[in-house]
Each structure stands twice: as C-alpha cells, then as structure tokens.
Amino acid sequence: MHAVARVALSVAFCAVQSGCDTNAHASGSSRSDARANAAGYSGTNSRGIPRYVNRPFTDEERAILRRAFGVVNPSHLYVSDSTDEGVLKYDPEIKRCPSCYVNSFRLGYISVRNRGESWDDLELRVKRMRRSDFPPGSLVASKSIDMLDPEIQPEVRQMLADAGRAGFQVHVGSTYRSPEQEAMVMAGGGGRTHTLTSLHSYGRAIDISVGDGNPGHQRTRAQWIGFRRWVTSYRRDDFRVIGAPDRTWDWPHVELPSARIGFPSIERALAAGRACLAAGAQARCEFPPHLPATR
Numbered sequence: 001m002h003a004v005a006r007v008a009l010s011v012a013f014c015a016v017q018s019g020c021d022t023n024a025h026a027s028g029s030s031r032s033d034a035r036a037n038a039a040g041y042s043g044t045n046s047r048g049i050p051r052y053v054n055r056p057f058t059d060e061e062r063a064i065l066r067r068a069f070g071v072v073n074p075s076h077l078y079v080s081d082s083t084d085e086g087v088l089k090y091d092p093e094i095k096r097c098p099s100c101y102v103n104s105f106r107l108g109y110i111s112v113r114n115r116g117e118s119w120d121d122l123e124l125r126v127k128r129m130r131r132s133d134f135p136p137g138s139l140v141a142s143k144s145i146d147m148l149d150p151e152i153q154p155e156v157r158q159m160l161a162d163a164g165r166a167g168f169q170v171h172v173g174s175t176y177r178s179p180e181q182e183a184m185v186m187a188g189g190g191g192r193t194h195t196l197t198s199l200h201s202y203g204r205a206i207d208i209s210v211g212d213g214n215p216g217h218q219r220t221r222a223q224w225i226g227f228r229r230w231v232t233s234y235r236r237d238d239f240r241v242i243g244a245p246d247r248t249w250d251w252p253h254v255e256l257p258s259a260r261i262g263f264p265s266i267e268r269a270l271a272a273g274r275a276c277l278a279a280g281a282q283a284r285c286e287f288p289p290h291l292p293a294t295r
Ligand SMILES: [Zn+2]
Pocket: 200, 205, 206, 207, 252, 253, 254
C-alpha cells in the first residue's frame, strides 16, 4: 500500500483514547493540567541544556516506556518547552554542552521504528540503510501545500501570501515527508536532521527559504532573521521555528504543533502506553496523522 494511503488509513485509530472524542476545550484544559505536572522537567536551563527528569521510575513504568516507546533510560526524558505545545522528548545520548547536538525523539510520533525497537538500535540501523533498503513507494517528499494536514492548509497559504506582501521573498522547499523519507535524510548524514520523529510526517511542517536561500550571505541572513521573527509572531503564534530567530542549525524549518500530537507529560505517556500495550488493544502507541487521502 502506498505510504500516504497507509498513514491516512491510520486516522481510523487513536493513540490516546481520551484524546479521540473530547472537544478541543476539554482536552486543552486537561493538557494544561498535565503540563503543570511536567513543570519540573520542561524546557532548557540557562546553558541551553534540557532539564531532564529527575524522579524514580518503577519497574512497571520502565517496562511500559521501553516496550511502547523504545525508551531505554527514562532519566533522559524531558518536555521540549514550557508552553502548552511542549511535548515529551527522549535523547538516547544526553546533551552535555550548549553547542553539542544530539538526536532527540518525540514520544508517540510516527517513525520507522519497529515495535519494541529502542531508539539506540534504530539509530544504528538507519545509519546503515541505503535507498534500496526502503520499501518501494515509501520514500515520499512533497513541496505541495495540498499535502499538508488539511486543518492548516488555509492558514499556511494565507501566511505565505502575507509574507510576500510584507516584503519577504519566500520559497517553499519541502512540506510532507514520509517517516521513511525522514530516515533517508538521517541516513545521508551531515547533521541535516537530528530526529526521526518530525512534524513533516504529520504534514504540519514546512521548509521555507528566504531570498537566495543561503544564510551565509549577510543580506540573506538579515532577511531570514526578519522573516523568522515575523512568522513566529504571525496571528496567534501558531508557527514555530527551531532555535531562535537569529540562531539555529535549521534555518528553513517552520512547524505548526498540535495539542493532539505528542505527550504533555510522562504520566500521559505512561497511561497511553498501558492502553496501547494491553491485550487486544485497539489504541496505537503512535499518534495518527491527519493527512489528505490522496496527493
Ligand atoms: Zn523541516
């Protein structure tokens, strides 16, 4: 089956049962409660190092995190930031210095990870993969807005038009990427990605270049910083960038997180893990994408 059709079909399932039928307001308030519980391990310290969780885990909790989400060492978990959109992440190797880049994986996101596989093992497996190792038709990369989550397509189109009107020369380089395509990017090396769990695979990230597309050029860099400042304050702050407007390893990446994708706390991940691992469970351990059925 085609990769896009396959991920579209998975919409029929829910990763977190409590999140399936509740309305936005109800799930939003409970998410805020969960985020408050995660305050002790959210965001980064003054040196830019993640505030990894510091609490004991029972054997049962360790087993759930390992089996459902590939987590070998729960003390390497943290929540990405302290906003409502913060999501639970796992660094197989912890970040020790501000400029040390390590791979980070968002729990519950779709990826090429096999059931029961640890992230450490997956990193090694992906490093050895060649294009011919991926199933035919699974390497999907698009530049089309039509391939994004239909929920965000109107806002993205409006933002791009408004960016042009505001004087920014913007060019969309990438929108949807299948999890296999994300793995290909990592297999290619060169630090082009530090994750296999991307919002590109949910159709909720866009790579946008500015001007001549080379942030090494002083003029382009100034324009790009201006665009990144502009887009992160656009409307209701829906658009996020990696790093800061003037400092990043990934200049083009812009994403629109969703409260429906990702765990706001370890407790939420544990509850979802227990549900998806239960005998005969219908719930999946990964959040389903909401993508167009065809492209
Ligand atoms: Zn990107």
